Amino acid sequence: MVETQLRFRDDEPAGDPAVTVDSFGEQTNASAVRIEPGDDARVLLPHLDRIRLVEVNFPVFGDGRGYSAARILREAGYAGELRAVGDVLIDQLAFLRRCGFDSFAPEHPLNAADAEAALARYPEVYSPTVDGRPAIWAKRHGLA
Amino acid sequence: MYKYDSYDQAMVDARVAEFRDQVRRRLDGSLAEEQFRPLRLMNGLYLQLHAYMLRVAVPYGTLNSAQMTMLGDIADKYDRGYGHFTTRQNIQYNWIKLEEAPDILADLAKVEMHAIQTSGNCIRNTTSDQYAGAIADEVVDPRPYAELIRQWSTFHPEFSFLPRKFKMAVIASDTDRAAMRLHDIGIQIVRNDAGELGAAFYVGGGMGRTPMIAPCINAFVPIDQMITYSEACLRVYNRHGRRDNKYKARIKILVHELGKDEYTRQVEAEFAHLLTQNIEPPLAELERIKAQFADPPFEIALDETVDRSDPDFAVWLDNNVQVHKAPGYAIVTISLKPVGGIPGDASADQIRLMARLAKRYSFDELRVTHAQNIVLPHVRKADLHAVWQQLDEAGLGTPNLDKIGDIIACPGLDYCSLANARSIPVAQKISERFAGREQEIGELKLKISGCINACGHHHAGHIGILGVDRKGVENYQLLLGGSEGADTSLGTITGPGFNEEGIVDAVEKATSVYLANRQDGERFLDTYRRIGMAPFKDAIYAKDAV
Numbered sequence: 001m002v003e004t005q006l007r008f009r010d011d012e013p014a015g016d017p018a019v020t021v022d023s024f025g026e027q028t029n030a031s032a033v034r035i036e037p038g039d040d041a042r043v044l045l046p047h048l049d050r051i052r053l054v055e056v057n058f059p060v061f062g063d064g065r066g067y068s069a070a071r072i073l074r075e076a077g078y079a080g081e082l083r084a085v086g087d088v089l090i091d092q093l094a095f096l097r098r099c100g101f102d103s104f105a106p107e108h109p110l111n112a113a114d115a116e117a118a119l120a121r122y123p124e125v126y127s128p129t130v131d132g133r134p135a136i137w138a139k140r141h142g143l144a
Numbered sequence: 145m146y147k148y149d150s151y152d153q154a155m156v157d158a159r160v161a162e163f164r165d166q167v168r169r170r171l172d173g174s175l176a177e178e179q180f181r182p183l184r185l186m187n188g189l190y191l192q193l194h195a196y197m198l199r200v201a202v203p204y205g206t207l208n209s210a211q212m213t214m215l216g217d218i219a220d221k222y223d224r225g226y227g228h229f230t231t232r233q234n235i236q237y238n239w240i241k242l243e244e245a246p247d248i249l250a251d252l253a254k255v256e257m258h259a260i261q262t263s264g265n266c267i268r269n270t271t272s273d274q275y276a277g278a279i280a281d282e283v284v285d286p287r288p289y290a291e292l293i294r295q296w297s298t299f300h301p302e303f304s305f306l307p308r309k310f311k312m313a314v315i316a317s318d319t320d321r322a323a324m325r326l327h328d329i330g331i332q333i334v335r336n337d338a339g340e341l342g343a344a345f346y347v348g349g350g351m352g353r354t355p356m357i358a359p360c361i362n363a364f365v366p367i368d369q370m371i372t373y374s375e376a377c378l379r380v381y382n383r384h385g386r387r388d389n390k391y392k393a394r395i396k397i398l399v400h401e402l403g404k405d406e407y408t409r410q411v412e413a414e415f416a417h418l419l420t421q422n423i424e425p426p427l428a429e430l431e432r433i434k435a436q437f438a439d440p441p442f443e444i445a446l447d448e449t450v451d452r453s454d455p456d457f458a459v460w461l462d463n464n465v466q467v468h469k470a471p472g473y474a475i476v477t478i479s480l481k482p483v484g485g486i487p488g489d490a491s492a493d494q495i496r497l498m499a500r501l502a503k504r505y506s507f508d509e510l511r512v513t514h515a516q517n518i519v520l521p522h523v524r525k526a527d528l529h530a531v532w533q534q535l536d537e538a539g540l541g542t543p544n545l546d547k548i549g550d551i552i553a554c555p556g557l558d559y560c561s562l563a564n565a566r567s568i569p570v571a572q573k574i575s576e577r578f579a580g581r582e583q584e585i586g587e588l589k590l591k592i593s594g595c596i597n598a599c600g601h602h603h604a605g606h607i608g609i610l611g612v613d614r615k616g617v618e619n620y621q622l623l624l625g626g627s628e629g630a631d632t633s634l635g636t637i638t639g640p641g642f643n644e645e646g647i648v649d650a651v652e653k654a655t656s657v658y659l660a661n662r663q664d665g666e667r668f669l670d671t672y673r674r675i676g677m678a679p680f681k682d683a684i685y686a687k688d689a690v
């Protein structure tokens with residue numbers, strides 16, 4: 001079990017181990033699920049009220065399917081923990097945060113100072129996502 | 145043209161700082177090359193055969209003179225005195241040192257430029273019509289829509305690790321001058337019967353080893369939903385595009401394998417969902433951008449006459465000057481294809497000269513074309529002779545726009561680590577072989593790629609040349625009948641390939657067949673389409689030389 005290095009939530013982490021998307025359908029008491037790149041996040045949507053943790057695995061950082069999976073869950077109102085695991089690197093942190101991830105369990109621990117700098121790098125954003133940050137256009141037109 | 149506000153400037157400044165930090169971590173070893181690679185690529189920095197290459201974004205091909213001057217100065221300061229304009233309206237430098245790359249980005253940021261997303265598996269620089277804002281046939285100036293896409297796609301958090309690169313083009317004329325249907329997404333801004341503006345979406349085009357012409361998946365997306373629709377197209381691709389094989393990872397393969405109808409169905413479902421997410425910039429933002437693309441203050445009642453008594457000038461006028469929408473003005477295309485030259489290359493001095501001419505004669509504007517030339521979009525007819533004289537003195541007066549010497553070519557094996565064959569020497573030999581006969585042959589678009597990735601657009605050339613590696617020897621295949629634009633078609637291979645001399649001879653034979661068969665007013669392409677491949681093939685592969 002890889003340790004969660006960064007967490008941006010105040011609640012207690014879920015204690016249950018995450019099960020695969022396939023098993024999740026059968027184990028009606030499971031509260032933690034792990035999404036692999038090929039999984040369809042939308043199959044979880046009917047069950048969001050019982051999920052406390054979704055782990056999204058990045059076997060290689062260049063496979064960006066997990067970004068869409070995360071946003072889809074957040075767009076559907078999922079408010080539990082969304083954890084990026086696997087090949088999670090410094091320079092992907094800001095993008096991951098913007099797609100709704102609020103905890104990170106990188107396979108190889110990240111340099112804490114570099115991670116903090118990367119997350120604080122861009123003061124503004126061009127596009128709205130699910131992280132609540134107003135887009136630059138919203139600021140330009142007094143909508144934020 | 146578009147002017148950065150403090151938000152835009154802060155974004156590029158932050159990017160410079162970020163990249164400087166990434167280079168520092170790479171140089172001190174804390175970032176492995178395989179981790180650094182996608183980061184530098186997203187800043188347009190490639191490791192080529194001999195050095196790093198930096199590709200600088202020229203959004204929708206539009207530049208002002210201060211930017212163009214900086215591009216010349218960068219060529220002197222960090223490169224060997226040259227810049228190379230590309231088929232995606234960008235510029236690249238071939239002799240860059242990694243340690244200096246952050247300083248180049250800092251210099252670019254001083255003139256509101258950057259290298260963001262000029263490479264990598266992300267949304268690349270958005271291209272457009274090089275005559276935007278100057279040509280009479282457009283519904284509107286397409287560039288504000290391209291700028292809206294630029295901002296939306298810049299650091300898009302969901303779409304920075306796509307299956308493969310992603311290229312978008314925006315036009316607003318029925319005459320397509322941007323090869324729009326050969327893009328991952330091509331958008332044509334249109335007006336419906338009610339007079340409202342909308343975006344026609346063509347998705348899944350591309351060249352490369354599997355060339356495809358994009359089908360239209362939605363003929364009218366309301367203009368205030370264009371970004372949301374783009375997001376839907378991208379999300380379906382990001383989730384379902386193939387990642388098992390990089391040669392099948394472009395969106396064209398997804399659209400092809402799902403079928404246009406099924407892909408469209410999925411996009412429409414995603415679109416319906418995303419409309420609830422309020423991600424579309426308000427029309428006020430489009431208006432803010434549009435205001436910056438307002439026409440320059442064209443003078444009225446200008447003299448329309450041009451003195452054609454200088455015959456060399458008259459030839460250039462007939463080749464490189466187009467009709468402008470404003471009376472008394474003309475659109476000038478500067479050929480970067482001198483006889484025997486490297487297509488798309490310009491020296492630092494030439495770049496700065498073009499900047500000065502733009503400032504003095506073209507309301508401070510230039511354009512880069514996908515055919516690797518430069519446009520001065522708004523020149524008074526009365527100034528044409530003065531402009532031509534100064535260009536000609538600097539080796540920039542070649543009168544060959546859309547002629548056989550106006551060759552598109554990729555950098556090929558002289559620079560590129562992917563190439564199988566050299567492109568530049570073939571381009572040079574062809575332009576030398578046909579020097580002086582270009583006018584007789586008329587419009588003929590010749591395009592050369594040094595490998596099947598097709599950066600030189602060989603599929604879309606009236607004559608296309610593809611360099612391949614045949615048992616360790618460079619070999620060139622000939623294609624005929626390709627075209628971009630409203631009548632987009634893909635070229636057909638004539639047959640067995642040729643060596644370097646042989647391909648030049650084969651091109652000559654093809655042009656001879658055309659000249660012998662053309663009927664009044666026909667271009668090479670028209671004759672080919674009328675008489676078909678057979679006569680060309682017979683001549684090209686005949687045992688006796690023609």
